[in-house]
Amino acid sequence: MAPWGERLAGVRGVLLDISGVLYDSGAGGGTAIAGSVEAVARLKGSRLKVRFCTNESQKSRAELVGQLRRLGFDISEGEVTAPAPAACQILKERGLRPYLLIHDGVRSEFDQIDTSNPNCVVIADAGESFSYQNMNNAFQVLMELENPVLISLGKGRYYKETSGLMLDVGPYMKALEYACGIKAEVVGKPSPEFFKSALQAIGVEAHQVQTMSMENTTARRAKSHHQSLRQPWSPQA
Amino acid sequence: MAPWGERLAGVRGVLLDISGVLYDSGAGGGTAIAGSVEAVARLKGSRLKVRFCTNESQKSRAELVGQLRRLGFDISEGEVTAPAPAACQILKERGLRPYLLIHDGVRSEFDQIDTSNPNCVVIADAGESFSYQNMNNAFQVLMELENPVLISLGKGRYYKETSGLMLDVGPYMKALEYACGIKAEVVGKPSPEFFKSALQAIGVEAHQVQTMSMENTTARRAKSHHQSLRQPWSPQA
Numbered sequence: 001m002a003p004w005g006e007r008l009a010g011v012r013g014v015l016l017d018i019s020g021v022l023y024d025s026g027a028g029g030g031t032a033i034a035g036s037v038e039a040v041a042r043l044k045g046s047r048l049k050v051r052f053c054t055n056e057s058q059k060s061r062a063e064l065v066g067q068l069r070r071l072g073f074d075i076s077e078g079e080v081t082a083p084a085p086a087a088c089q090i091l092k093e094r095g096l097r098p099y100l101l102i103h104d105g106v107r108s109e110f111d112q113i114d115t116s117n118p119n120c121v122v123i124a125d126a127g128e129s130f131s132y133q134n135m136n137n138a139f140q141v142l143m144e145l146e147n148p149v150l151i152s153l154g155k156g157r158y159y160k161e162t163s164g165l166m167l168d169v170g171p172y173m174k175a176l177e178y179a180c181g182i183k184a185e186v187v188g189k190p191s192p193e194f195f196k197s198a199l200q201a202i203g204v205e206a207h208q209v210q211t212m213s214m215e216n217t218t219a220r221r222a223k224s225h226h227q228s229l230r231q232p233w234s235p236q237a
Numbered sequence: 238m239a240p241w242g243e244r245l246a247g248v249r250g251v252l253l254d255i256s257g258v259l260y261d262s263g264a265g266g267g268t269a270i271a272g273s274v275e276a277v278a279r280l281k282g283s284r285l286k287v288r289f290c291t292n293e294s295q296k297s298r299a300e301l302v303g304q305l306r307r308l309g310f311d312i313s314e315g316e317v318t319a320p321a322p323a324a325c326q327i328l329k330e331r332g333l334r335p336y337l338l339i340h341d342g343v344r345s346e347f348d349q350i351d352t353s354n355p356n357c358v359v360i361a362d363a364g365e366s367f368s369y370q371n372m373n374n375a376f377q378v379l380m381e382l383e384n385p386v387l388i389s390l391g392k393g394r395y396y397k398e399t400s401g402l403m404l405d406v407g408p409y410m411k412a413l414e415y416a417c418g419i420k421a422e423v424v425g426k427p428s429p430e431f432f433k434s435a436l437q438a439i440g441v442e443a444h445q446v447q448t449m450s451m452e453n454t455t456a457r458r459a460k461s462h463h464q465s466l467r468q469p470w471s472p473q474a
Binding site (some may be wrong): 065107126127128130131132135136139141157158164165166167168170171172174175176177178179180181206 | 363396401405413415418
């Protein structure tokens with residue numbers, strides 16, 4: 001690897017993932033990853049613009065930020081790009097009224113959204129709410145639409161909790177895609193639009209940003225969309 | 238369509254699907270499809286060999302046959318080819334001990350199978366048992382195996398109950414395939430081995446059989462494997 005000075009030449013901003021980079025989620029609010037509280041403090045004290053960019057969709061930004069602040073991180077809600085607010089913007093722009101197959105923890109992000117007489121489905125990492133009944137409800141909504149729209153907050157396969165590996169939203173997105181013979185629209189990483197909105201928020205171009213993500217695969221995939229997005233690295237590297 | 242005499246020239250046997258051909262499942266044991274009880278009686282009174290070939294995986298054969306007999310059908314357990322017994326044979330042959338993600342109604346078919354310390358997953362139309370917890374258990378079993386084996390009893394997208402469309406096993410099979418980056422082995426229609434075992438049971442060759450199935454897609458797919466399998470027709474045709 002090239003030395004720091006060389007690697008950061010031309011870099012004006014940093015996109016930080018949260019889960020797996022700042023902390024590991026789990027019972028009791030999770031645990032901070034060693035060195036990450038200090039790393040964030042140093043970055044924010046530097047000349048670099050910092051944006052937190054997460055696919056977290058079990059919690060509202062308010063809840064997530066509260067949890068991170070309790071772990072010692074210097075972070076505020078306005079610094080976080082998350083898929084739920086991005087999805088809300090799409091829903092409003094396109095006049096979509098979703099059936100929400102989501103975790104109760106993130107429901108408050110959709111407070112301003114009309115969910116009557118659904119004409120689309122929004123699916124997120126719903127955890128225990130991925131019951132057969134809820135999946136079947138989402139399926140029936142989609143099957144009754146002439147042009148079924150399925151919006152998925154991320155498409156992760158699984159994530160790690162302190163208790164073990166947990167199924168993420170991706171497998172359930174695939175299940176509905178197969179059942180209905182449709183293709184979901186993914187909001188969140190690795191969607192290029194999602195990265196763009198994070199960059200816009202800090203006024204930095206794609207070629208001027210360094211990403212820090214646990215998900216190398218995801219980052220590589222994103223890189224193929226954004227040729228100018230620089231190599232990812234982890235804070236432990 | 239060609240007249241009956243012409244269409245049946247050379248036909249020695251008939252494979253009958255059950256759900257959607259003989260009856261529609263649903264509350265209170267479902268309802269017989271008009272004319273089907275008489276059609277089965279006529280077929281069994283003819284020179285033709287008859288075999289019932291189903292992907293039903295929510296009930297044991299005993300329960301299914303009991304239900305059909307109550308609806309007036311002349312049918313016995315030994316005349317039914319179903320995926321659970323076929324899966325049991327594979328499990329025994331290959332020394333596989335499954336984690337069973339199945340409906341309680343079909344569990345008795347696996348009574349003779351060792352399920353301790355699982356080294357594979359068997360998934361069937363589990364209905365309400367497709368909870369997040371059960372799906373995650375299956376996922377964790379697969380992720381801990383060096384060579385993960387996922388056996389799926391059919392791969393149907395959905396089926397119709399009197400109460401509406403219901404997600405079948407296929408979407409959940411796809412979910413686990415995506416989560417683990419693997420490909421399931423399908424036991425049941427449209428697997429060629431499954432049709433072969435039904436034909437062997439009545440001693441009829443593929444080119445001598447007529448299939449009667451609701452699932453035209455499935456039948457077409459099967460036909461591409463079995464070029465000699467004849468055109469499907471429905472009892473209402």
